Amino acid sequence: MDVLTLVELAYLASAILFVSGLKRMQSPATARQGNGLAALAMLVAVVATMVHPDYQILSWSGILLGIVIGSLVGAATARTVKMTDMPELVGIFNGFGGGASALVAAAEFVRLQDTGGAVDLQTGVSIGISMLIGAVTFSGSFVAFGKLSGRITGNPVTFPLQKTFNAFLFLTLLILGGVIATGAAFGGLPPLTVFWIFTGLSLLLGILLVIPIGGADMPVVISLLNSYSGLAASAAGFVIGNKVLILSGALVGAAGLFLTMLMCKAMNRSLANVAFGAFGGESGGKKAITGQKPHRSVDADGAATMLAYASSVIVVPGYGLAVAQAQHDLKKVMDLLEERGVDVKYAIHPVAGRMPGHMNVLLAEADVPYDLLFDLDEINDDFARTDVVLVVGANDVVNPEAHNPESVIAGMPILDVDKARNVIVMKRSLSPGFAGIDNPLFYMDHNYMFFGDAKKSMQDLSKAVRDA
Amino acid sequence: MGEIIIGLYVFVLATLAGREVIGKVPPTLHTPLMSGANAISGVAIIGAIVVTGASTGGLATILGVIAVAMATVNVVGGFMVTDRMLNMFKKND
Numbered sequence: 388m389d390v391l392t393l394v395e396l397a398y399l400a401s402a403i404l405f406v407s408g409l410k411r412m413q414s415p416a417t418a419r420q421g422n423g424l425a426a427l428a429m430l431v432a433v434v435a436t437m438v439h440p441d442y443q444i445l446s447w448s449g450i451l452l453g454i455v456i457g458s459l460v461g462a463a464t465a466r467t468v469k470m471t472d473m474p475e476l477v478g479i480f481n482g483f484g485g486g487a488s489a490l491v492a493a494a495e496f497v498r499l500q501d502t503g504g505a506v507d508l509q510t511g512v513s514i515g516i517s518m519l520i521g522a523v524t525f526s527g528s529f530v531a532f533g534k535l536s537g538r539i540t541g542n543p544v545t546f547p548l549q550k551t552f553n554a555f556l557f558l559t560l561l562i563l564g565g566v567i568a569t570g571a572a573f574g575g576l577p578p579l580t581v582f583w584i585f586t587g588l589s590l591l592l593g594i595l596l597v598i599p600i601g602g603a604d605m606p607v608v609i610s611l612l613n614s615y616s617g618l619a620a621s622a623a624g625f626v627i628g629n630k631v632l633i634l635s636g637a638l639v640g641a642a643g644l645f646l647t648m649l650m651c652k653a654m655n656r657s658l659a660n661v662a663f664g665a666f667g668g669e670s671g672g673k674k675a676i677t678g679q680k681p682h683r684s685v686d687a688d689g690a691a692t693m694l695a696y697a698s699s700v701i702v703v704p705g706y707g708l709a710v711a712q713a714q715h716d717l718k719k720v721m722d723l724l725e726e727r728g729v730d731v732k733y734a735i736h737p738v739a740g741r742m743p744g745h746m747n748v749l750l751a752e753a754d755v756p757y758d759l760l761f762d763l764d765e766i767n768d769d770f771a772r773t774d775v776v777l778v779v780g781a782n783d784v785v786n787p788e789a790h791n792p793e794s795v796i797a798g799m800p801i802l803d804v805d806k807a808r809n810v811i812v813m814k815r816s817l818s819p820g821f822a823g824i825d826n827p828l829f830y831m832d833h834n835y836m837f838f839g840d841a842k843k844s845m846q847d848l849s850k851a852v853r854d855a
Numbered sequence: 856m857g858e859i860i861i862g863l864y865v866f867v868l869a870t871l872a873g874r875e876v877i878g879k880v881p882p883t884l885h886t887p888l889m890s891g892a893n894a895i896s897g898v899a900i901i902g903a904i905v906v907t908g909a910s911t912g913g914l915a916t917i918l919g920v921i922a923v924a925m926a927t928v929n930v931v932g933g934f935m936v937t938d939r940m941l942n943m944f945k946k947n948d
Contacts, residue, residue: 405895409876412888419941422891426934429898436901444908449920453907457927464928465935476936477890484896484929490922491902498906498915509859521899613889616896623902625862633862634869635898641873642892646885737882744885748940756947762882 390440397435398631404428405635409642415757432631442627470752471709474742478532478609481616485524488619492517493586495626496567500579511568513625518582519560519589521619526593528612534602535609535741541602549599550663556592560585600661603821606742607650607661614643646743653737655789655799682817685835687844690777690811691851693835694720697774697809699730701766703802704750707780707814709740711841714753716849717779721755723852733759734766734776734802736784763800770806778804778812780841782820785812787828796822810834813844887940894933900926 405428411421436442444450461480468476492514499506506514533539563585566573573581600608617639624632651658685693694700702721708714721731733750740746747760761769770776778785788794789801804810805828815838817829828834837844880888903926907919 406872406876409873409891412884412891413876413879413881415881415884415941415944416946418884418887418944419938422887422894422934422937422941425891425895426938429895429900429930429934432898432901433904436904439905442905442908444904445911446908446916449907449916450904450923453903453920453923454927457924457929458931460924461928461930461932462935465932465939468936470940473886473890473936473940476932477893480890480893480929480933481896483925484893484899487897487899487903487922487926487929490918490925491899491906494903494906494910494915494918494922497913497918498910501910501913501915610889613893613896617892620896620899620902621866623899625859627902627905628858628862629901629905630862630865632898632901633865635895637866637869638873639892639896639898641870642877642888645874645877646889649885735882740886742886742889744882744887744889747883748886748943751940751943751945754943754945757883757944758947760883 390438394435394439397431401428401432401435401631402634404431405638409638428635432635436629470748471712471741472536473745473748474606474609475532475535477613477742478528478535478605481609481613482525482528482532484616485521485528485612485619487521488616488623489518489521489525489586489589491623492521492626493582496582497579506568506570508568510626511570513622515564515567515585517619517622517626518586519564520615520622522586522589523593523596524612524615524619526590527597527608527615530594530597531605531608531612534597535605539598543601544598549595553592553595556588556595560588560592563588596662599663604661607647607654607658609742610643610647610650611658612643614640614647617641617643650738650743653743653800655796680830682830683832683835685811685837687837687847687851690835690837690848691855693775693809693811694724694729694777694848695727695852695855697729699732699773699775700724701732701734701770701773701776701804701807703734703736703776703778703781703785703804704746705736705739705779705781705784706741707841709746709749709780711780713779713841713845714749714755716842716845718750718753718755720845720849720852723849731759732761732766732769734763735760736763736781736802737800739781739784763802767803770803773807774809776804776807776810778810778814779845780814782814782826783822785828786820786822786824786826788824788826795824804828805831805834808833811837813837813839813841815840887937890933890940891937894930894937897926897929897933900930
């Protein structure tokens, strides 16, 4: 067998490893192994590329330099990042992936210009697509990162005729892309100049597409950009005629799109509404001050008594828990309750935390076993049979108004905690969540508000449960 | 034209396979799935290696080396942080 056949077979093996790695992500028991398989697939693909007889490697020094620097930066970041900062991390890595695809297109175009070789239509189209999607992913991801980390305002940034301008920009990019792909003359400008204008405008489009979207919607944006970075890689695969690149890029494209749709569904919004709705700023609904309606409240001792003498407890952790970093203290309280023989479960809303599945990671970090965590569909019928539900820093996801067809959140999937015998809501105040509407749960007779910072309240609760 | 048609076949079939496989991932693993898929998108490293190797100095090489470095951050960092997360997922006794 010649080297070319071996390399092609290695690519095939890599493709199989990528797909079976992703398949193992279907269960927490095999997911770590699945991630390992995907990493192995990547290694096989990289090594096969390095020995591929069709790709002449003229100089190794640059490649090795890039790999060493990239590995050091990547490893250091992966080891030190806080689990609460996962959305930012995925955003920034994503930007790098998209940027790499854009640079592959740029380097190939520059090389073809240097060597005086004509750009054929197929390569031209692939270079254009790879640059456009890659650059949009790059600049868009960095804006999303800025919004998530508070470096850029989380409020939607809008200006008059924004959509018209974006449409015009996109049209211009299509025309310039056509010029690049066909090698047509464009006002006497050299092809490379046209290409750099194209690059600059692509980057601008990425920024303009993300700035009008509110900070609360950034996880959806990150997920969509993740899909784009896969498509950009796939397009780069067409540029250099590499099937494993096309395949793995397409896998990521599909994954990103699926997760994006899922998030939109969990928030009861359409993708178009997220992209163009200019919704969900940081100060979202905080303006709506609620009246002084009567509500019951409870202190740590009262809450501890209710929990300690219950036979079943379900915890509903929300964004506020993650912000207050109270997951370890929550775990302590639940351990104490379990020691007393209380049946403890956790109900996780699809968008609890800062991205889908984020709460599960935060609880896993606090050593909560994953088989105590239940999804909305699995647990919603259990609330009616539960003595006490403890809601920590969540609001919209437990708002019974979702069942009212007149409400703005009508139809949003929620956890039916109001069905339980007693509810304790641990929260700073009665203020509304992102949806900006009041929560009738707070004023129900069987609901008790436990006001305060989640971490402090949880520590007090832990002491009180020990003494109960 | 044959080459690009085969490429399109690969693209479409991989998209369908991806949707099938990922649609069955439980919500509890969605964050690791996103970061794992993100690491896979660093596969652009292959393209980066090819273009860097093919160019003989000058701007193309510089762009290529930056592409290799960026893609490597994505790949190495992405797989490592996904592993770190999945390592924390423990079953109850």
